[in-house]
Amino acid sequence: MQKHPEHQAPVGAGVAAVLRDDTGAIAETFVEAVRAAIAAADSDALRAMCADRHEADIADLLEMLSQEERPRFIELLGHDFDFAVLTEVDDTIREQVLESLPSAAVAEGVRELDSDDAVYILEDLDDEEQAEILAQMPAFERALLKRSLDYPEDSAGRRMQTDLIAVPPFWTVGRTIDYMREADDLPDEFYEIIVVDPAFKPIGRVALSRLLRAKRPVPIERIMDTTIHTVRADMDQEEAAQLFERYNLVSAAVVDESDRLVGVLTFDDIVDVIQEEAEEDIRGLAGVGDEEISDSVLYTARSRFPWLLINLGTALVAASVIGLFDASIEKMVALAVLMPVVASMGGNAGTQAMTVTVRALATGDLGGYNRRRVFLREMLVGILNGIVFAIFIGIVAAVWFADPQLGGVIAMAMVFNLFCAGLFGFAIPVILDRIGADPAIASSVFLTTVTDVVGFFAFLGLATVLLL
Template identity: 60%
Template sequence: MDDTETLPESAPDEQDADIYGEDGAVKTSFLARVGAAIADRDVLFLRSHVGKLHQSELGHVLEALHSDQRSALVELLGDEFDFASLTEVDEAVRLEIVDAMPNQQIAEAVQDLDSDDAVYILEDLDQEDRDEILAQLPFTERVRLRRSLGYPEETAGRRMQTEFVAVPPFWTVGQTIDYMRDNDDLPESFSQIFVIDPMFRLLGAIDLDRILRTRRDTNIEEIMHETRHAIPATMDQEEAAQIFEQYDLLSAAVVDENERLVGVLTIENIVDVIQEEAEEDIMRLGGVGDEELSDSVLSTSRSRTPWLVINLFTAFLSASVIGLFDGTIQQMVALAVLMPIVASMGGNAGTQTMTVTVRALATRDIDIYNAGRIIRREASVGLINGVIFAIMIGLVAGMWFANVNLGGIIAAAMIINMLAAALGGILIPLLLHRFGADPAIASAVFVTTVTDVVGFSSFLGLATWWFGFK
């Protein structure tokens, strides 16, 4: 009996509910069965055990499969393939799958997606393919998608859903309810009904639960409330996420430059934005940009090279500082043993301050009004930690090399470098932000350089001065 017969077709849900292992990854046993079914072209197994998965689960399966298996799986699933699962995978995986599909098939699949999901997939395609796909869509849907794609990337206009419920203010609650019952083009889920004038300008909104609790003969304008948090379509998606967080919103209207309603942002969209922005910040702090695990070896190497080159030049700068004191190091080998400690402690302290500062800049918790206070705070923290660790390393070094003077020198250098690390960790991101650079990308290499240069020069310089080395 082969593997495909061990899973009864009558109970796929039982098996599918347990596709994840304890580590949160897709079970290798499940992937092995899927791989065997793909090799055997077992359509029944794949449609009953893979085609029924939730879009996020199917996305995880697609990412876990080998490259040649993904396109085969999509082909074998046919109409059972959930195209929305492509919004759950890395860009490289998504492009790989979509590039293998004819544009006509993509156009048919896009028609079944929410507009925000459709835009998410179409925006990665070449302009020629995108235009060919859009040309095959119904007029209304084509216009909606073109409008969303016309907004800059990572803006509210790119993220919004163009499916929403909008009614005039003179309608009654009863008319609104009947309209929603009879309309087949409503979004799958929504929490607000928007009120518009004949020019589609936004007048207000009504929560869905308010509609259900109000008499049918009540006019909409009597129960609508002003939408104080309408989001411009050109607003950066991160700013929109901050508005959702600040005001605990579940959805928000998106308007164009003329205050006309063009879409709606939902908490589902915003959760994706928050996750993407957080991942982006983490990756940029490491100097790897938008790298994904599914990227090729060459593209990964290419994306990491620029900052490694910059780091190489800054490393030469640190090495040149050490070279200035080569005579001192030759006369006291203990200096060579201890000087990495000063630089390492400063580097870690600077990274801590830098991380807090970059995050504060991203969340707008730091501005021109409180920057001075925060700088003084970080300098105080650096000074206190410097004194604490100076005492510790001074005692250890003094006993280790039986030289009290050496312990005092490294203690003094520790205080100087910890203070420099704190100041560098906050001032460098602030300066980069002030001049329009991304502090998440550029801060780390410069903060490390500052702590290395200050650490080596203070320690070796103090030793040269104290011991009178030439």
Template identity: 55%
Template structure:
């Protein structure tokens, strides 16, 4: 009896059990740094040879400017194009300057169109022109056309590489075509079916195609319930569609309804990360992540928002100045003022965070907005009552004055209730006016809670303690 040949042995991939099982280790980073410092290029190359593109990008970000340049020289042709989209924009600018336009053009032409656009759109116009002249005509047209679409739109994040099949074909014809074609994307999830006008009329998941016999016509097994995305749709709306309907990919059409591209879930994961990061930065008054930005650039970017905060602080100070005589007569008020203001500010920030997230996720609608505002008002008032009792007792024991304890208790209830209202009404109002609530909400909420806190506390003190 003839024995069947045994299957070749393959190393089983390790199971990820902790953070140490993926990403970069401190030992690897220090090893690369030591190798570069000692001029041991082969050792540095060996340490980076098996790194994933994302990990190599993280390594480049963690190195100093000189070490980064040295490592790129060491890598040479082993610096793969897929690394570029993973690198932080500030660091990528340095890397691109070192690569030069000709080499960058070669790297971009090897990328999927959506990744190439992501890298290309951050370049200045002069450098873009130099890149375009070095690119093949067809690829140049793709980049130029992509940049003509609005920033952060579906046209910017879609990829042109996709599998498009005429509606008259059978599955057998489709399989033969895919086996023979040389320009298919490396990874794809769905087959898109188009009519003679090149309009998408349905799609077939690869899993269904694999289970269907060759003679079956595509129109018999295709899904017609699909979300078709226009070129100009904002990427945040695209991300919402993928999240809401569990999409893996979605077709993109132009104004005439013609299929021009596809957005896949890996692109959307990047968008979700980018939008979440952007909202967090805006809430803190930071325009964009600046971990790798230069000192002066970071300072200039943060300065305007700090000026706005200075203006709002002056408004709060003016309110305090109105009660200067009251504070002079009762010095304890100066000690207790920050308690009222900070508690209101913290309560307002909590409510604001919930409201901004609900607006971003489209959880707040006309039907539930009033209920949400009422709930947050009640929460603010309830917390105000609880902390009023606590703050009032502490103040009474501290200053041996039940009257001051009652004043701070009343001011606490007022300010925390107002904080609940401001934390909901301000972002909702800004959103309805077409202003991103993540940008301006925090400064307004803080101003309201500071002014109301000082006004309530000092006003009550002037009324009942003098």
């Protein structure tokens, strides 16, 4: 996912050259022109419109085409199709496209890519397809890609770039620069060189801006920065992203289990990881799976089904709590009118506490010291807002149904439910995190069950005991 500067010059003229409209989306006129060229199998027209565009632009265009048009588009462009485009499209589209292309074409396209992009494309294929494509590559490239693919999913090893510049500390600035001028398998762009010892262990880094400003005879060890942040290849990409964020890194050396340099992670991969992880939290909290905006109706409905099913279960649990008090409701129908208010306030207050906790866990801000303080804070916030809203709802209920005692009961239920909301809003994600589950995904279900059940039980129970 490096930039390809040589692919950036805009070409063509007239309508077809306007790729994006004012909102930044791909212009419909452009899509229609491309569609027409595909339908006419006019590969010259397609080349004129698309050959020198940036991969991100072609990726957005590809997403606008139909499933049948996409492989035809790629075949018509031929060698002018940059496979890096496939790293920028939705997962579903990438998989469909790769399945519909001949494996020889994929192998050839992938060979041209930086190693991290190649791995990104290969990793989602099934083993058989992967083996078929790898078999068509030269042995050295194949070995490097295989090593990356052997690291666990979502690990730094999968995201790293294996083409890199590593030099010994005794080299001079001049020799390093000459070496870079001659090397031919370098990534498109890089930002620092890594200094290694004879065992190929990283011992320092030199930012290119520093290298450029040093005189040629100066030895590298005189200008290198020895405090380097290395990443283990089997480290989870989220952990690596935290390191990049904390220290504002542009790139970091990746090492294997014996601390030997095996690759480099760069900020652009990490930007994608940060996006993905934040996205995962948002989706998890809302009960949306890994669906993408380009997915079909059926796929989307199916991916949202499990969460709704679980919610149906918890809603029925809450309903059966209400069922326990049907006699009370029959006697006093105001209870039925007011009970959703208690449950809803608990659900919202709990979601606030839970969201803050989930994000603090994700960004590593809940170390032992902070955890106790935040736990206490959430419970106190629950009680405090509980008291304030108890007064509000107490007055509203007392006036609405001309029944001060009903006001008192709903006020008590409100304080209790908002306290529980704070308590469980904090505790549920922390406990899920401890036992190794993803707090973003599972917390909401447990929480709304608790706030509904507690809300209905406290309000209807207190009313039954005190009013009837």
